[in-house]
Amino acid sequence: MEFCTWEPVYEAILADFGYDRRGDERARDVLADLVGSFDMAELDFTDQRVAIAGAGPSLAAEADRAAAADAVIAASTAVDTLREEGVAVDCMVTDLDKNPGTALDLTDQGIPVATHAHGDNVAAVREWVPRFTDEQVLPTTQAEPGGPVENFGGFTDGDRAAFLAGHVGAAELTFVGWDFDDPGVSEAKGRKLTWAERLLYWLEQRRDERFDVLDGRRDGIDVSMLPI
Numbered sequence: 001m002e003f004c005t006w007e008p009v010y011e012a013i014l015a016d017f018g019y020d021r022r023g024d025e026r027a028r029d030v031l032a033d034l035v036g037s038f039d040m041a042e043l044d045f046t047d048q049r050v051a052i053a054g055a056g057p058s059l060a061a062e063a064d065r066a067a068a069a070d071a072v073i074a075a076s077t078a079v080d081t082l083r084e085e086g087v088a089v090d091c092m093v094t095d096l097d098k099n100p101g102t103a104l105d106l107t108d109q110g111i112p113v114a115t116h117a118h119g120d121n122v123a124a125v126r127e128w129v130p131r132f133t134d135e136q137v138l139p140t141t142q143a144e145p146g147g148p149v150e151n152f153g154g155f156t157d158g159d160r161a162a163f164l165a166g167h168v169g170a171a172e173l174t175f176v177g178w179d180f181d182d183p184g185v186s187e188a189k190g191r192k193l194t195w196a197e198r199l200l201y202w203l204e205q206r207r208d209e210r211f212d213v214l215d216g217r218r219d220g221i222d223v224s225m226l227p228i
């Protein structure tokens with residue numbers, strides 16, 4: 001996604017959550033200084049059916065659907081749940097706030113980790129990224145991309161995974177472990193999930209696809225701030 005396309009949506013996210021754009025940019029620059037450039041050929045999912053695993057409570061019960069896909073991109077703790085169910089992932093997407101040890105383990109095993117820097121995770125970026133196997137770190141930002149740091153679009157780990165899948169050629173996306181109405185999440189997390197849902201709606205419009213996870217939900221999604 002071109003940054004000029006993403007930027008108005010990013011501005012709306014910044015305004016909604018009160019994040020500081022300069023903070024995201026500083027985080028991007030910290031990450032840029034810690035990594036080499038990632039070889040995007042490592043992540044070629046052309047023509048594949050890719051499962052996007054979120055970390056909702058439904059994930060364990062849906063792990064077989066992830067296993068049936070051609071490839072799996074998992075967000076944050078979804079990697080751990082899938083591993084417990086015996087399902088390997090092909091890529092992890094994370095802002096390092098919950099299970100950075102899992103990300104370390106994956107990069108050691110040669111599995112790419114899309115590692116996101118933002119204004120509120122700089123300490124984790126500084127602590128963990130130098131320990132990762134560098135060739136497997138795909139550095140990302142939600143601000144303007146720069147140097148080795150990419151922006152494929154998206155906000156939460158899960159929806160960023162979906163935008164990444166699109167970027168690397170996925171023919172079809174299927175979603176496991178997504179529970180938008182999860183009563184177990186905090187108010188703040190719930191607001192992030194509302195954005196995740198909205199961004200997935202935008203992505204399916206852009207791809208001219210219909211994501212299974214949005215079936216029955218589209219009429220309730222406020223997309224007034226999206227360039228649709």
Ligand SMILES: Nc1ncnc2c1ncn2[C@@H]1O[C@H](COP(=O)(O)OP(=O)(O)OP(=O)(O)O)[C@@H](O)[C@H]1O
Nearest residue numbers: 054055056075076077156157158159178179182196
């Ligand atoms: N009910 C749910 N609870 C948590 N995550 C969910 C849920 N449904 C979908 N997801 C997706 O799974 C992703 C991973 O969630 P997890 O709680 O492991 O990580 P997180 O680091 O807190 O995520 P983030 O930093 O993006 O908020 C979320 O980013 C979200 O996109």
Ligand SMILES: Nc1nc2c(c(=O)[nH]1)N=C(CO)CN2
Nearest residue numbers: 019118119120155156157192
């Ligand atoms: N500045 C900032 N950016 C984010 C944050 C966050 O807490 N702060 N959380 C995200 C997903 O949880 C994604 N982006």
